[in-house]
Amino acid sequence: MIIQHQTVKYEIIPLSPLSKHRLSMLKRKTLVLDLDETLIHSHHDGVIRQTVKPGTPPDFVLKVNIDRHPVRFFVHKRPHVDYFLEVVSQWYDLVVFTASMEIYGAAVADKLDNNRGILNRRYYRQHCHLAMGSYTKELAEICKDLSSIFILDNSPVAYKHYPGNQSTCSCIIQCEIDHVI
Known part of the structure; x- marks a missing residue:
């Protein structure tokens, strides 16, 4: 059985002149976005994960070398x-922060950015703090003014040192997204 997927196209409605003016008067806040399980789901050769319906083709396949071994x-x-990235990039400075290795995280971020220039700031595993087997993202690496940052991440461990910076809607967004998939 062949399953055909159709891409949904949205019209990106530009901000009104009044909205643009109001936004220009404010210091832009920074939205920190996690990759795995927040913006994407992925698995590598030989590992099947039930986060995506079986038979769903991947949006893209990455081939990277990890410790001189090719991994897909x-x-x-x-x-x-x-659509989400396109819209929120009008309102926030977007930052990708993943606890994944840079070689993988950079390749995923490049694909998501798709030459739009909206995911230029990126942080990886080496910018995290490792404690008791878990990686915590160091938001102070991004900006010393933590009042101008919030994070959208599926893992509470990732931002446990910054409870005031988590998005209160992240759980709602995550649940809604999980329901769709």
Whole structure:
């Protein structure tokens, strides 16, 4: 049985002149976005994960060398993630912060950015703090003014040192996204 997937296209409605003016008067806040399980789902050769319906083709396949071994990652974008990034990039400075290795995280971020220049700031595993087997993201690496940052991440451990910076809507968004997939 062949399953055909159709891409949903959205019209990106530009901000009104009044909204643009109001935004220009404010200091832009920074939205820190996690990759795995927040913007995308992925698995590598030989590992099957039930985060995506069986038979769903990946949006793209990445081939990276890890410790001189080629590894293929099958990446599934969250539904409507391209639209989400396009819209929120008008309001926030977007930062990708993943606890994944840079060679993988950079390749995923490049694909999600798609030459739009909206995911230029990136932080990886080496910018995290490792404690008791878990990586915590150091938001102070991004900006010393923590009042101008909030993070959207599926893992509470990732931002446990910054409880005031988590998005209160992240759980709602995550649940809604999980329901769609």
